Amino acid sequence: MSKDKHEQSALFPNEDVATLAQIIHTIAKGDFSATDKLYELPGQAGISPEVANLAESFGMLLVRMEAGDFHIERAAEVEERLKELNELKNEHLAIAAHDLRNPLSAIRNMAQMLVEMELTEKTKEEFLHSIYRVSNQMLTLVNNLLDVAVIESGNLELTLKQGNLSALAAERAEIIKPVALKKGLAVNTSLGVVPDSIFDADRLGQVIDNLLSNAVKFSQPETTVLISSRLVDINFEITVADQGPGIPESELDNLFAKFEKLSVQPTAGERGAGLGLSIVMDVVAAHGGRVDVQSTVGKGTAFTITLPVDASA
Incomplete structure (x- = not known):
């Protein structure tokens, strides 16, 4: 018999009480592995009702103490x-x-x-x-x-309606063309025939605008920006590719972080706060999609949006 158990038996001749006292003593020393024994004690054969009630009361006290600790930590x-x-x-x-x-x-x-x-x-x-x-x-x-x-704040709400992503891409490409023309850039399209789907046209239009705007912003005159779309299995893909300076590999991991500033600079002094790509990522994610980027320094960058055929899924 251990020293602690011997001492408890001496203090509490009744075996039930001694067992309970031993469990409580073990817990009091910080060994909470004994709590299972405490919870099991009231159901054991031969345990007196008084000891069973006392064990249950002490168990409830432990639960409340643990809950209190949890609330403090929380x-x-x-x-x-x-x-x-x-x-x-x-x-x-x-x-x-x-x-x-x-x-x-x-x-x-x-x-x-x-x-x-x-x-x-x-x-x-x-x-x-x-x-x-x-x-x-x-x-x-x-x-x-x-x-x-x-x-x-978690309050981004999507207004989901039926539309065509290739048509949306074509519309946004036309809007950016005058800006590109002033810089001596060409904006070309290669838009596949895709079925209609459900999405928020304003939000995804904002995504395409941001990607096209960045492509134009970082491209040199006499280069081309290409926006393309296609259906791949059960997903849509929209890609915006430029022939700009490219993004160093060391900067790709933080590319979508808020207020992230790149080492490469816009070619005509354009400004940006570093929020556009963060918004792109969040809006696409809200549609159940993802954004991938491929970039080669000196050759250009391509952003690809992948969306489920039913973006409301």
Whole structure:
């Protein structure tokens, strides 16, 4: 007989009480493997009702203590998560403020010159075009920030309707063509015949816009951007490929992270906050799909969206 068990038997001559005391003593020392014995004790033959009730009461006390520990740990986890989210929010605000400050200053300076200086009609027209272009960049940034906020809050809602993904790709390609033409780029399409499916046309249109915009932004004049679509087994594939500088392999893992800035730079001084690809990934994931990227430095980059035939699945 062990020393502890001998001591418990001496203190509690009744065998039932001694057994219960031994179990409690073991648990009190931090050995919670004895809790199974505690829960089994009331059902054992020959155990007195008083000892059985006492064992059940002590078992309930342990359960409540464990639940209390769980709630404390859970509260600590929630507090830590809230702290992380608050830090992320502050980081977002700081980056957004930085990215908005420069274009706002540019608009203010150009507007001040338009008001205070005698300018030629040509210069006025150039300033107005610049104000329009910069304000559009700011609007894109604000819209992206709002989209990120919606996605991170878990409130992204899809308006699912029947449509055709090849037709959507063709429509978005036509929209980007004037921008590409100004840079001396060609936007070509190779769109397969695909069946209609169910998806959110506005959100997936935003995805295609972001990919096409990036392709144009990072491409040199006299190169081509190609958007293609096809049906592969039970999935749709939409690919946007450019002949730009490519992305270093070391940057591919963080490519879809929020506010990620690449080492390669836009070819005409275009700006971006690094939110577009993050939104692309989240919207495609909400449709049950995925985004893959292939890139070769010096040759170009291709983004492929893979979606189930029924994107509502």
